Amino acid sequence: GQQVMQIPxxxxxxxxxxxxxxxxxSTTLSNIQWYKQRPGGHPxxxxxxxxxxxxxxxxxxxxxxGEAKKNSSxxxxxTQTTDVxxxxxxxxxxxxxxxxxxxxxxxx
Amino acid sequence: DTEVTQTPKHLVMGMTNKKSLKCEQHMGHxxxxxxxxxxxxxxxxxxxxxYEKLSIxxxxxxRFSPECPNSSLLNLHLHALQPEDSAxxxxxxxxxxxxxxxxxxxxxxxxxxxx
Numbered sequence: 001g002q003q004v005m006q007i008p009x010x011x012x013x014x015x016x017x018x019x020x021x022x023x024x025x026s027t028t029l030s031n032i033q034w035y036k037q038r039p040g041g042h043p044x045x046x047x048x049x050x051x052x053x054x055x056x057x058x059x060x061x062x063x064x065x066g067e068a069k070k071n072s073s074x075x076x077x078x079t080q081t082t083d084v085x086x087x088x089x090x091x092x093x094x095x096x097x098x099x100x101x102x103x104x105x106x107x108x
Numbered sequence: 109d110t111e112v113t114q115t116p117k118h119l120v121m122g123m124t125n126k127k128s129l130k131c132e133q134h135m136g137h138x139x140x141x142x143x144x145x146x147x148x149x150x151x152x153x154x155x156x157x158x159y160e161k162l163s164i165x166x167x168x169x170x171r172f173s174p175e176c177p178n179s180s181l182l183n184l185h186l187h188a189l190q191p192e193d194s195a196x197x198x199x200x201x202x203x204x205x206x207x208x209x210x211x212x213x214x215x216x217x218x219x220x221x222x223x
Contacts, residue, residue, distance in 0.1 A: 041216070042198055097148060103148075
């Protein structure tokens, strides 16, 4: 079935460092969503990207949709301990499929 | 109110038991979802209800039986589960499912352990 790979699987950073996770699809997407799941919590919607090459910012978070609409990235500038969690992309091509996720650990 | 509630928070059941998970939302959403999430894995879609009708069943075994009594409530009936069914069961809702890919609001989940 449809597989949506995210890299890296896991990243451990020092507070203040930047972080990026990438979401790659084997098919061209109509749109993509990003969610954050804190440890022991549930997924929380962050953003939806629709247009080719789209870039959206939310404070320290920058989301990008690839020109070919097959990949997306989430970049966090100057991480904080509150950024800890797993970041998932979600695609809705034919069926709803979450990416494999990137687990972020931030040390103070 | 942007909350989705789920009960119970935790559930331990034997393989011969029958139990139900409940989910409720009061946002006027017309699409509701059940996901299963194993530890360190992404959520996997199980069922989607749209306007109280089952619109998607992702080939889920019949020991899981969903029910949508009204637009605010979603149940998942469990019977004769296996230990490998132990997982976090997440409910979500969105405004509509048909023809769209919408923001989903997730409940806190039910942690299920099958012994």
